[in-house]
Amino acid sequence: MGVIIVDGSTVRSFVEDSAAFDKAVSERFASLDLNGDGVLSRAELRRALETYRLLESHFGAEVVALPADLARLYDSIFEQFDVDRSGTVDLPEFRSEMRRMLLAIADGLGSVPIQMAIDDDGDGGTSFLQKAADLEAAKISKAATTTHE
Numbered sequence: 001m002g003v004i005i006v007d008g009s010t011v012r013s014f015v016e017d018s019a020a021f022d023k024a025v026s027e028r029f030a031s032l033d034l035n036g037d038g039v040l041s042r043a044e045l046r047r048a049l050e051t052y053r054l055l056e057s058h059f060g061a062e063v064v065a066l067p068a069d070l071a072r073l074y075d076s077i078f079e080q081f082d083v084d085r086s087g088t089v090d091l092p093e094f095r096s097e098m099r100r101m102l103l104a105i106a107d108g109l110g111s112v113p114i115q116m117a118i119d120d121d122g123d124g125g126t127s128f129l130q131k132a133a134d135l136e137a138a139k140i141s142k143a144a145t146t147t148h149e
């Protein structure tokens, strides 16, 4: 468990850094694609939402819901990802929805930095917001080095 500080611009510049963002998305997608068939099934996506607790950790709200409500919630999230209604989520669909969600988070955060506790994913991966914070820290230290030279 680590603590990071992020604001809207941290998240936005991560999403707009397409090399870093695409790499993070591809890694996350590969770790979620449990049977390695190149697409995420409804079950794989649901497991991801449960494992990574996207809803709580990314939207800052504790989600307390009845199982039936949760099932509906997971279904509606799946429909959002599965844009072409093929019944599975492929990498481009996953990437564009992650982009949309993160930009929505960036809008929500605005310019007020918030402190956030980040769970280790347990699979060696780090969360998107952690990567966003790392990227910004790297840029700041690079800028500081340049200034001092």
Ligand SMILES: [Ca+2]
Pocket: 033, 034, 035, 036, 037, 038, 039, 040, 041, 044
């Ligand atoms: Ca799969």
